[in-house]
Amino acid sequence: MAVDADVARELKRQVAADLYEQGAAAVDEATRRQRGRALIADAVARWSDAYAVAHGVSPTREQDRELADTVYDLLFRAGRLQPYLDDPEIENILVNGCDDVWVSRAHQPLRQVPPVADSDEELVELLQDLARRHGGGERSLSTSSPTLALRLEGGMRLQALTGVTPRPYVAIRRHRVAKATLGDLVAMGSVDSTLAAFLASAIRARKNVMITGTQGVGKTSLLRAMAAEIPPEERIGTLETEFELWLHELGQLRQVVPMEAREGNGERVDGRAAGELTIGELIPAALRMTLSRIIVGEVRSAEVVPMLRVMTNGEGGSMCTLHARTPHMVVDRIAELCLEYGSQMTDALAYRLTANALDFIVHVTMIDETPVGGRRHRFVSHVLEVAGLGESGRPALNTVFGPAPDGSEPRAVPQTPPACLDDLRRAGFDAALLGNPYGTWGAPLHLRVHGGAPGGPAGGVPVPRGVPGAVPVRRQGGSSR
Template sequence: MARELKRQVAAALHERVAQDPAAGTDQATTRQRGRALIEEAVARWSDAHALAHGVPPTREQDRALAEAVYDLLFRAGRLQPYLDDPEVENILVNGCDQVWVARVDQPLRQVPPIADSDDELIELLQDLARRHGGGERTLSTASPMLALRLEGGMRLQALTGVTPRPYVAVRRHRVASATLGDLVQLGTVDHTLAAFLAACIRARKNVMITGTQGVGKTSLLRAMAGEIPADERIGTLESEYELWLHTLGHLRQVVPMEAREGNGERVDGRSAGELSIGELIPAALRMSLSRIIVGEVRSAEVVPMLRVMTNGEGGSMCTLHARTPHMVVDRIAELCLEYGAQMTDSLAYRLTANALDFIVHLAMVDETAIGGRRHRFVSHVLEVSGLGESGRPALSTVFGPTAGEPRAVPQLPPACLDDLRRAGFDARLLEVSPHGSWAAPLDLRIPGGGGRPGGETR
């Protein structure tokens, strides 16, 4: 019934907007009008139900139906309660009736269906695409993949047509506006590493943040960006806005750029109107930016990104998916090879060595299956010191784990320590205990999992 009333109200609202187009541009006014139309539609349904069954619905039933219609029309339908729950980190949908939710420090649990059929689920996703997709994103047989940013910065990825049923994954960044100090409190870094990373930003070092999915790369990138002077002009390039540096208030000169999907019409093998992050970088360079931040490097855009880091003033940042810190160099080379036939491993290695100053790697130890919690933390900070004898970038472990501590603690002083000292870093912080400035080793139910003791150089 909620779905049918939603369609009736949507048609009535469309007619109202057609009569007064200016009102349709004001989201608050549109929702207010929609709320009034929903109340009228529910009242008509309630009267009809009373005539048909001899018993009127209760006020609570009317109110619940009105909220369900409102959520379908303006929000995310039966998915909305999970989006509103701040404890929910991930939502996984494998068809309308196979819905799984991961809450903070809890394993996945199945929850009730979010639609009565897969067709209804696809309709919900299409509605979300119209409201949040910037006009060009859709989900259909012609466009079977959908990526969206939802209210509150959540990211949705959906597939249909190429899968037996509609599949959806929603990820929430629970730490939306954390500073490095906040990440100290959360246990991601200790005071020493927080001071070190802040100095890297002030000293305009180029930093790549790596790790697997869900370990907190975006949150750390956002926190480190909080150390950029407020009046510096920076650009952010993302597939879908997740950093939100242009809305958080600290930085007053942010040029946010978002990649654009095509409209489905193929031109020379590409969707018409498509703009990739790599194609946005040249335009970004003409915006008088002092730093460029790429939310996530996924493909051939790594090459223009590395060139920006090499030729610019320094201080640019990006994130990259990689399982271990010492896989990062080969991961970069793999993406560089997507750039074109003129790219080679040796050129990719040289680009990496010239562009990057530090690789900051995040890890997670998940003990929720045995009654523990998820521990997310920086495990390594690697300094990139030019090309090594093998023709690969030379890496040295400035911060890394020890046999009894999986989190990053000081190992070897960086070669650029004087630059960091000029940026206000107190080098005496590196002269600490084997556990860094952590009060005690990480409290794990199954101890261990640390890396090689001492500073590893490869």
């Protein structure tokens, strides 16, 4: 028989009350969970005996174990969401009310799965439990605080809304590449060895880098991989809304000062939530921690201004990510966020800050062919050098890497050497690598539908690769592409 959700919830409440009476709140989490396991076993045994008396048949050991696991998940983990969190192939969990739940797995489209709660009220209760157990300060979900953002076990990120939506809505995203190097990204097809060497030398040469792209394309994974190129003895700081980089736990860097923003407690004082501490407000404190570099997990708002100032005034080598649909939208996106900083900010000042602060913009792209039976391809498509202010007063951008001009390769290949090439050579980069117009990709990206890369020649009819009539593009020297 399936686990009775009402029984599991009642046993969870009983065990929670027993833990409270035993003063478990005052002990560490590992001890509390150990005590909880024992109390759950006792509670399930009592329920099983009562069930046998009432129905004349005893539940099996497997049924008792499933009930105990369900109660444990409700009390200490994510309840009926937990099986999806435990599945390493699941990338996204989308909840549009308790009974409208969707998941996407790697290289598979969204599909609907069973409900994660019997009512929206139960779903909100689960989210409130998760907020109370969150280790990053005061976080809650209520009518006075209708949004919730937190990290879950394993580094997954949860965003929830209620009160401002007809039903509670939840989005959970997993970073499937938890610990990666640039070499790993080469093996995955996100960058080739030429671009990996270029990015590694940019980090060693202390260039300031902004990684851009849309949601879910792999910006954080690339940032984590590039951070692995920082000399291990350097002291760096990370600033995040919720910890996702985990550079302080991966062991590649010996001195990391991790900082996490704090949400307010729902009360508002002078127009803002009491107790709130933003990334922008953490930056001044970070600067007093004797850090050689600062890494911001994601720039979302006015904190872009202090971040750009850090890049301008510091030793160099800082990094951040930013949401942008195309690489050539990034400059205007930065200006938009700068204007949120205050009335003293102007477009011209935002452009000057950008030109002075950034050395490179690295754009990550995803081509999703799961609707036509293919895969999701995530890769770096552009590396733009910020080459000071242009004649128009906007930052001048130099395309160092981009899609092949003939449309044969959407991934980044060498185009124009950067103005700072000598700096990269001093950091160990072999400039001869930029001489191959197709980089060091072993083969073109295998796409089911191929009609030219972004920025490539227009007007072509999409031709599936590998079908009769498709003409292979050839590399210089005659090798087939």
